[in-house]
Amino acid sequence: MSEILEFSYYPGCSLATTAAESNNSMMQSARILGLELIELEDWNCCGSAAAKSLSQDLCIALAARNLSLAPPHRPLVVMCPRCLHQLRYAQACLRRDPDTRRALEAQWGRAIPLDLGIVHFLEVLVRYGLDRLKEKAVRRLDGLRYVPYYGCTLYRPPALTRKRYFQGEMENVLAALGAQAVPGAYTHRCCGSFLSATKPDIVTPLVNEITDAAVAVGAHCIVTACAMCQLNLEIRCTAQQKLPVFHFSEILALALGARDYEGWFARHLVDPKPLLESLKLVA
């Protein structure tokens, strides 16, 4: 099988705006690795928690339109766990429900590819191969002690657990680059999700618990796989000792030699530069 280096890419609303630094650093990493991520033409919001909470039909239709925009011959890469879940979920539902699928296809005049591979960027890296990744790295992450924080959505939703499981891959990737995962802290505990906007008093203790645990095991920072988690861990933390919270892609891009990191780190609420400077990871 020839290697796939071209992918469709679905950014989703968070990565297109709030978490632009995650998007930029992932794009940088992909470019350095020779992977081409082609943004889906005219994508729409996956529906997120709102559609999932309010209506099954709406939830499936919103995600399905994005699937209908994807060329069937190249896999679709998604970075946001919520978007990834919604797209995979809709695809799984439409496989079982040909009537709805046909109705939506007729409405848009496009086919919804049921066999389209929908993968997280981490999966792309794993398939790329850790040895090759290591060869491409120009900065070693030696000395960086981090807590891997996946959040609750990536790889967990029960309806999709029959899919391949990529648990622990963040650790594998970052270990290949020299960073050390610190065990014993929360890696999957929910960050509070949208309650951060509506009920911050519930979210703050959860976020503090996650941060305190990471501090207690002696981590320098938390590395997240989810843009929403990254945001919540920063804005809702009132713990005495705060930790920098990175998007996984930022650390990856740093190791691969990306130079425009100033712009990403300026968007963090907990300044990560003192840590990175002390480890001589940035100038």
Add this chain to the structure above:
Amino acid sequence: MARVQTLPQTAAPVRVVREGGSDRSLALEIMERTGEDINRCYHCGSCANGCPFVQALDYTPNQVLRLVQFGLRPQVLGCSTIWVCVGCNTCSSQCPMAIDMGAVMDTLRHLAVEEGVAVAEPDILGFHQEMLRSLKRYGRAHKLGIMWRYKLRTRSFFKDMDVGLKMLVKRKLELTPSRVRNLKEILPIIKEFTGEMK
């Protein structure tokens, strides 16, 4: 807020079910829609033990299932738990009987919306509705607009101002929305739904 004290008290005492006071069709409806056999639940409470939000719930997840099993439709559709639940699926992954509790919660929310019951957490519902309003206008989520309208709706303009300002300064809230060009492909799906919504 102090961490774990005791499991929360149920908001309303569950009364003994009398003939005619319960709605047996509820359990069937939930099982049909989710494909989950909720009769497998023997109330071990693993879901409640794992739930990160348990202190903020009026019923623990298994108590919600109990209400469904008893057919107490108004109580379950009117409870706070189904809206506070963000769908983190901790309960589902900890259930020894492999009941997908997250799917049950989704379905209960859908029923509450379809039946137009008075929801216990109007602010959370309002937030979701603002999100859909943004999708209707732009096809994508414009977070600044959503937060702005949410604040107006809940009259909580000054609450949390510091966080909002920090996000603005860090340019985490875009001023101008990003848009879908072909919005007419999305409008019918959202309209079809918001037509049902009160």
